[in-house]
Amino acid sequence: MTDLAEAIREIQLMAGLGEHLAVPVASARLLTQPCGSPAAVAGLRGFKGIRGSLAVTLPAPIVQLPLAAAPRSLAIGVTSPDYGDGKTTMAIALASSLAHDFGAQVMLVDADFHTHSVGREYGLEGRRGLSDAIAGASTLAAVTYRHRRASLSVVTAGNAAGDPARMARSERLAPLVETMKATSGFVVLDLPATLHSMNAPVLARRCDGVIVVVRAGHTSQRDLERSLHLLRDANVLGVVINRQRSRVPRWMERLLAMPQ
Amino acid sequence: MTAKQPPEGDVIPRKLVETAFSHWWAFVLPVVLAPALVVALARHPAVYASRATVWVAAGALASTSYVNDPQMTAAKAQVQVLGDLLATAAFREAVAVAAGLVAAEAPAEARAAAGDEVAAGASAAAIGPNLLGVIVSNAAPDRAQRVAVAVIAEFQARALSETARQAAALLDSYQRELVAANGELSAAQAELAAYTKVHPIAPGATGPDPEHERLQSRVDTATTVVDGLAQALREARLKAAGDSGLQEVTLTVQDPPSLPTAPEAVPATTRYGYPAAALFLGAVVGVGAIYFRYRADHTIRSRADIAGGGVPLLGTVPEIGHRGWLQRYTPLRLLARRRRNYARRMAAALLPLAGGESGRR
Numbered sequence: 001m002t003d004l005a006e007a008i009r010e011i012q013l014m015a016g017l018g019e020h021l022a023v024p025v026a027s028a029r030l031l032t033q034p035c036g037s038p039a040a041v042a043g044l045r046g047f048k049g050i051r052g053s054l055a056v057t058l059p060a061p062i063v064q065l066p067l068a069a070a071p072r073s074l075a076i077g078v079t080s081p082d083y084g085d086g087k088t089t090m091a092i093a094l095a096s097s098l099a100h101d102f103g104a105q106v107m108l109v110d111a112d113f114h115t116h117s118v119g120r121e122y123g124l125e126g127r128r129g130l131s132d133a134i135a136g137a138s139t140l141a142a143v144t145y146r147h148r149r150a151s152l153s154v155v156t157a158g159n160a161a162g163d164p165a166r167m168a169r170s171e172r173l174a175p176l177v178e179t180m181k182a183t184s185g186f187v188v189l190d191l192p193a194t195l196h197s198m199n200a201p202v203l204a205r206r207c208d209g210v211i212v213v214v215r216a217g218h219t220s221q222r223d224l225e226r227s228l229h230l231l232r233d234a235n236v237l238g239v240v241i242n243r244q245r246s247r248v249p250r251w252m253e254r255l256l257a258m259p260q
Numbered sequence: 261m262t263a264k265q266p267p268e269g270d271v272i273p274r275k276l277v278e279t280a281f282s283h284w285w286a287f288v289l290p291v292v293l294a295p296a297l298v299v300a301l302a303r304h305p306a307v308y309a310s311r312a313t314v315w316v317a318a319g320a321l322a323s324t325s326y327v328n329d330p331q332m333t334a335a336k337a338q339v340q341v342l343g344d345l346l347a348t349a350a351f352r353e354a355v356a357v358a359a360g361l362v363a364a365e366a367p368a369e370a371r372a373a374a375g376d377e378v379a380a381g382a383s384a385a386a387i388g389p390n391l392l393g394v395i396v397s398n399a400a401p402d403r404a405q406r407v408a409v410a411v412i413a414e415f416q417a418r419a420l421s422e423t424a425r426q427a428a429a430l431l432d433s434y435q436r437e438l439v440a441a442n443g444e445l446s447a448a449q450a451e452l453a454a455y456t457k458v459h460p461i462a463p464g465a466t467g468p469d470p471e472h473e474r475l476q477s478r479v480d481t482a483t484t485v486v487d488g489l490a491q492a493l494r495e496a497r498l499k500a501a502g503d504s505g506l507q508e509v510t511l512t513v514q515d516p517p518s519l520p521t522a523p524e525a526v527p528a529t530t531r532y533g534y535p536a537a538a539l540f541l542g543a544v545v546g547v548g549a550i551y552f553r554y555r556a557d558h559t560i561r562s563r564a565d566i567a568g569g570g571v572p573l574l575g576t577v578p579e580i581g582h583r584g585w586l587q588r589y590t591p592l593r594l595l596a597r598r599r600r601n602y603a604r605r606m607a608a609a610l611l612p613l614a615g616g617e618s619g620r621r
Contacts, residue, residue: 214566218559219559224569239571244578247281
């Protein structure tokens with residue numbers, strides 16, 4: 001198998017959607033690249049590296065993976081200091097990767113009531129979602145969209161009218177998250193951008209751990225500091241540097257013995 | 261979180277190297293542009309120089325203004341004189357007209373421009389105590405020679421006219437003084453004659469007559485003055501008549517202006533020194549620009565930038581959506597968009613758990 005074909009195969013498997021079925025747009029972005037290129041392959045390794053890092057940074061009861069043997073489910077929030085840093089892409093890729101590699105039920109929840117990014121990525125705009133469940137207009141099962149053949153389900157942000165801040169602080173949210181965790185091994189929540197919504201710290205506290213995505217060359221250290229300060233009451237698992245790009249040639253890295 | 265502290269063992273911060281490679285143009289641009297600018301500015305057309313040597317001899321009536329200066333020679337004095345003349349528009353334009361650069365009846369602007377051309381190219385230097393070197397540079401060799409000839413000719417003419425002017429002034433002054441001295445002599449002689457007529461000197465007189473002696477002395481003095489003025493007047497007339505021996509300075513052309521056959525060589529400083537200096541300056545500016553960008557960049561780019569944040573780095577995702585300009589504006593871009601739309605359609609295969617709504621749109 002050529003590198004190109006292997007890369008495509010790996011992307012499809014990583015997305016947990018089979019060889020010829022639905023591919024999330026985030027993963028499709030990988031496909032839009034020359035798939036055999038070092039960047040595409042490195043991207044896959046990057047996601048797997050994050051997953052491996054999660055395994056060693058999660059709380060002790062969760063460390064014993066695979067998930068089937070884990071004592072309880074886990075809610076992971078993904079946020080970023082600013083919009084456009086790649087938190088939704090990271091949440092989708094992480095959910096897809098976890099669904100495939102651990103064979104467990106993974107629920108991807110769009111908790112960003114401002115952008116509705118997940119619903120848009122999966123072509124579910126305008127469908128009922130989390131806000132409808134919080135408002136009591138629908139049940140969680142009614143707003144959960146499960147893939148035919150993959151162990152991945154998606155809950156969009158929904159379109160119920162209401163103040164997003166009030167929804168984030170709703171007392172109904174905690175039971176909903178617990179219900180999600182009861183039905184899924186992993187619940188991946190796409191949280192709002194930390195510096196643009198005060199809902200992010202509130203929602204982050206509902207999660208067992210939060211991943212902060214920063215965009216290389218765009219997110220400043222000061223913004224990350226402010227985000228971490230706002231998330232001080234949440235369990236920040238770590239930082240993921242997204243869209244990292246190096247222009248330094250390999251020979252130069254070797255010459256200067258520069259670490260990655 | 262510390263901003264610019266590389267991890268231990270990392271002598272050169274990775275971000276600095278990244279900045280250098282990502283903003284390589286900030287270094288290359290000044291390194292290329294600065295020497296190119298200097299070469300363009302320092303570039304000048306071929307210049308031809310016509311050279312002449314002139315013997316300078318100070319005349320009998322030479323100015324004594326520099327006699328007391330042991331360092332000042334006749335040639336040096338004439339260098340200053342020629343410099344002063346070249347500073348005057350009248351001399352420059354006269355040279356230009358004499359050299360045929362411009363017609364005498366040409367507009368004032370044209371004559372002024374031609375005069376500026378003369379002033380820009382003409383210079384003089386003392387080669388020895390009495391030897392003056394005249395150098396005229398011009399873009400055309402024949403113009404350089406003609407201007408050199410004209411400069412020397414006009415210089416000589418100015419020297420002659422100055423001598424004539426001085427002689428005329430002296431002549432006028434001497435003539436007026438001589439008239440006055442003759443009048444004084446005549447008055448003294450008349451007074452002496454009148455006194456002698458009243459007081460004739462008796463034969464065998466024992467002592468001199470004091471009044472007679474005073475009047476005789478006055479006549480003698482007036483006679484001496486008249487004789488001196490008459491001599492000076494003769495010399496002034498000779499000078500006015502153009503006797504070279506009486507000129508303030510005599511200019512004799514030893515080597516006539518040459519017709520240059522090859523342009524002047526560009527100095528090595530101009531040819532190599534300035535571009536090298538500009539190259540060095542451009543490199544310094546480039547390195548400074550890179551370092552400034554590095555210092556001003558507070559964004560997160562690598563592991564080192566979050567090392568002091570107190571949170572672990574879970575991983576890095578390389579940029580996979582970046583396309584070069586070639587890919588952005590080629591059919592590859594359309595192909596990529598089509599594939600993404602395909603993936604979007606396929607993503608709609610999600611079905612609701614409750615089965616009430618179909619995910620397919």
